[in-house]
Amino acid sequence: MHEADHEAHEVPPQFAGEFPIVIENLTNRFGEQVVHEDLSLKVRRGEILGVVGGSGTGKSVLMRSIIGLQIPEKGSIDVLGQSITDAMEDEDIDIRSRWGVLFQGGALFSTLTVAENVEVPLKQFYPELANDLMHEIARYKVRLSGLPEEATSKYPSELSGGMRKRAGLARALALDPELLFLDEPTAGLDPIGAAAFDHLTRELADTMGLTVFLITHDLDTLYAICDRVAVLADHKVIAVGTIPELLATDHAWIQEYFNGPRGRAADTTYHRADEGRDGQER
Numbered sequence: 001m002h003e004a005d006h007e008a009h010e011v012p013p014q015f016a017g018e019f020p021i022v023i024e025n026l027t028n029r030f031g032e033q034v035v036h037e038d039l040s041l042k043v044r045r046g047e048i049l050g051v052v053g054g055s056g057t058g059k060s061v062l063m064r065s066i067i068g069l070q071i072p073e074k075g076s077i078d079v080l081g082q083s084i085t086d087a088m089e090d091e092d093i094d095i096r097s098r099w100g101v102l103f104q105g106g107a108l109f110s111t112l113t114v115a116e117n118v119e120v121p122l123k124q125f126y127p128e129l130a131n132d133l134m135h136e137i138a139r140y141k142v143r144l145s146g147l148p149e150e151a152t153s154k155y156p157s158e159l160s161g162g163m164r165k166r167a168g169l170a171r172a173l174a175l176d177p178e179l180l181f182l183d184e185p186t187a188g189l190d191p192i193g194a195a196a197f198d199h200l201t202r203e204l205a206d207t208m209g210l211t212v213f214l215i216t217h218d219l220d221t222l223y224a225i226c227d228r229v230a231v232l233a234d235h236k237v238i239a240v241g242t243i244p245e246l247l248a249t250d251h252a253w254i255q256e257y258f259n260g261p262r263g264r265a266a267d268t269t270y271h272r273a274d275e276g277r278d279g280q281e282r
């Protein structure tokens with residue numbers, strides 16, 4: 001369970017499919033500040049992996065490293081069997097089109113409508129697509145993300161926070177990705193909106209066969225939809241596993257996080273909701 005126990009890096013091709021993201025001995029530093037040191041993590045195909053850690057522990061920097069936006073000082077990152085750390089010079093377009101990213105705050109272009117935002121990656125990767133088809137795909141992705149038809153022609157400033165997140169999600173899904181990166185998707189949403197977004201994420205992951213790397217501070221999200229949780233502390237992934245597995249560790253931060261008042265409340269809410277489902281599987 002402890003990622004520090006990894007053997008030397010080499011991804012045999014037969015495992016490339018099993019672990020779409022493999023990070024080995026990653027070190028990231030900004031000047032004197034060490035963010036990651038010898039961090040290792042493997043993400044399993046088809047899982048929703050929650051990534052937690054105190055503020056500033058490097059969750060977003062880790063995500064940026066995986067998608068090639070942050071060049072690490074040391075270590076290797078393989079995504080879908082291809083090396084990001086080696087390929088960065090060449091901007092491996094094939095891999096980039098196989099993931100979708102929802103950045104904190106949605107990162108939508110304010111001068112484009114929702115539909116036009118979704119069309120950005122389509123135009124980038126499939127410039128030959130006919131306009132009609134492009135509009136149709138964008139419309140479909142907007143609807144898939146749970147937004148009403150009329151949202152397609154709205155500008156980000158005309159949307160609520162929750163709708164902006166969904167529009168960002170629609171753009172992240174534009175290219176039918178295999179991997180979805182979500183950076184604090186429920187931050188700033190009211191509890192009902194957050195629960196609805198969680199539900200949507202789980203449903204999309206299950207129906208589209210997505211592997212999801214989900215950075216969050218939201219304990220409800222962890223309990224409700226994450227298959228496993230990776231914990232960042234001390235510049236590393238100190239543990240990764242299911243919540244019961246994490247609770248069995250004696251790391252002080254993990255204990256405080258999950259057994260603190262908020263952790264206990266989330267646990268209770270989740271189990272109550274579970275009982276309410278009459279034993280139905282998620």
Ligand SMILES: Nc1ncnc2c1ncn2[C@@H]1O[C@H](COP(=O)(O)OP(=O)(O)OP(=O)(O)O)[C@@H](O)[C@H]1O
Nearest residue numbers: 030033035053054055056057058059060061062217
């Ligand atoms: N481009 C950068 N230049 C310098 N320092 C940076 C840069 N990006 C991130 N950092 C620093 O790296 C550390 C980790 O930042 P990061 O945003 O990954 O934290 P985080 O775990 O996502 O935090 P939070 O939960 O608050 O969003 C912080 O101390 C941050 O100031």
